Amino acid sequence: MEWLAGHFEFVSHPEAWVALVTLVVLEIVLGIDNLIFISILTNKLPKEQQARARRIGISAALILRLALLGTISIIVQLTEPVFELFGHGFSWRDLILIAGGLFLVWKATKEIHHSVDPDDGKENMMGQVTMSAGAAIVQILLLDLVFSIDSIITAVGMTNELAIMFIAVISAVTVMLIAAEPLSRFIAANPTVVMLALAFLLMIGMTLIADGMGFHVPKGYIYAAMGFSALVESLNMLARRKRARAKALQGGAGK
Known part of the structure; x- marks a missing residue:
């Protein structure tokens, strides 16, 4: 009990509450990127599988982020350069962001292509006529990993209190879980919004690549x-x- 109480000493410090509120808002905003991707991807599934895939994907995001918080000492070390190229040191975080950005750009580009040319014979981003729930969840988890690492590193930069990080992450993912269904229905019902959301993903992907290359936006x-x-x-x-x-x-x- 004393160990647990030690992690919640921040409740008596007003500045800790400010940090908590700020971090919760920031985590929710950062979660928008992930939520847009999840909504677009799961909308490609059969109707009866969409809600379940969204719940599994977002729940997996929560588990992944909490697990990463448990290894926070390792996550912090991901910002240390592992090699240098063209005078710029690349860390594991940079490489993960670049890979995630390329993944997002590729997917958004493929989906935009299909939206513009629906008769190309490709029903979805993977070039398949249908997409299984398992394939969608795997892709969601891949992007969850990228967004989670970026989210955790942001949290570490704002506070040293592990309890605040846990509360912020749980709050943000809870909001994602609540907002997933309405957002997915809205995107599905408005084709022009789909194109706008894909443009967002394209921009986010390019931002991740730029960040990984050392150009912070x-x-x-x-x-x-x-x-x-x-x-x-x-x-x-x-x-x-x-x-x-x-x-x-x-x-x-x-x-």
């Missing part, structure tokens, strides 16, 4: 651009609905 710029694009698309959706209602009223009046 402030997250605020990325999410500001995503927010502005989402606002513009929302206005377009409202305009389309208004035109559809006006057309329906005109059709009714004509009769």
Whole structure:
């Protein structure tokens, strides 16, 4: 009990609560990238498998992040350079971010290609007519690993309290679990939003590659651009609905 109480001493320090709230918000924002990917990928599955695949994928993300927090001393060492190329030292974190970024860029590009040319004979990103739930979950876990390592390193940079990190991670993944179904339905019901979400993934993939190469792009710029694009698309959706209602009223009046 004394060991457990020692991890929650931060409750008596106001600055620790500020760090907790800030980290929870940051983890939720960072989770948006992962959630968009999960929503798009699981929407390619048969209807009866989608919700289950999302729950398994997000639950696995929680387990993975908690496991990584348990090995935080190893995670911190991932930022140490392991080799140098063109005057830049590359760490394991850099290599993981680059690999994850390339993975995202490839997937987003394949899906955009299919959206533009649906008669290319490829039903999904893997070039298969159908995708199994197992294949979707494996791909979700691969991206979970990339986003989780980046998330944990961000948490380490903000606080030394392990309890705060655990609470922030659990809170963020809980929000993802709650938001997954509504977001997936919204994306599935609005084809133009799908293209916008794919563009987001493409941008996020390029950002991961740039970060891994040593060119840090402030997250605020990325999410500001995503927010502005989402606002513009929302206005377009409202305009389309208004035109559809006006057309329906005109059709009714004509009769």
